[in-house]
Structure formats: C-alpha cells, structure tokens
Amino acid sequence: MQFIQAPGLPAPAGHYAQAVRANGFVFVSGMLPDPALPDFDSQVRDVLQRCHQVLQAAGCDWPQVVQCTAYLAGVGHWPAFNAVYAQVLGPHRPARAVVPVPELHHGCLIELQLVAVTTAE
Secondary structure (H helix, E strand, O other): OEEEOOOOOOOOOOOOOOEEEEOOEEEEEEEOOOOOOOOHHHHHHHHHHHHHHHHHHOOOOHHHEEEEEEEEEOHHHHHHHHHHHHHHHOOOOOEEEEEEEOOOHHHOOEEEEEEEEOOOO
C-alpha cells in the first residue's frame, strides 16, 4: 500500500491521504475545490484539475478512472456538472454516482471521489 500526496496541492487537514494505491487500484479521497472560487463551473474545473494532479501523482490519468462519486450542493447543479465533466473526460465514461447534498465543507459546491486502476508500483 502506498499513500499519495500530489506535489503542489495542500496536504489533507484530517487523518487521511489524498489517495492510496493498493492492489492495482488508486482510491482518491473526497477532493474539494478552492472554496474562494466564485461559481459552480469554476469549482468543478478546479476540483477536476486537483483530481487530475492526484491521479498523475499516483501514476495514472483519466482513462484509468473506473468510478467517480460526485457530491453536489443541490440537485440543480447536476446539468452544469455533467457538461463540464463530459468536456474534461471526453469519450471516457467511468461508472458514476451523483449525490445531491444540502451542503459541503467550507461552503464548497462540489466534492469528487475517484477509483482508478494502474499498473504503476
């Protein structure tokens, strides 16, 4: 088992790793965007970029993502999330769950959690 910390991203404030690589999988913890970003679209782009940095630090990329769970502060954000997500991931379509919630930590509007496969050791 290997704990992953992406260069350039702040370390988690709690007792967890950004990601863990184990048995050919990479488990990316719930990632939040910069809460200072002013709108939902910019928060989605930011959290996707942060997830991408963690994936790369773990030796994989978007095509290796097999599952995504997205927590959205309100179901009304679903169409906007889907549009940005599809633009960033392109033709790659991992399994996905979108979970509307009443609120997220630090007032963020989105949180993403990923599972990827990798051959990196």
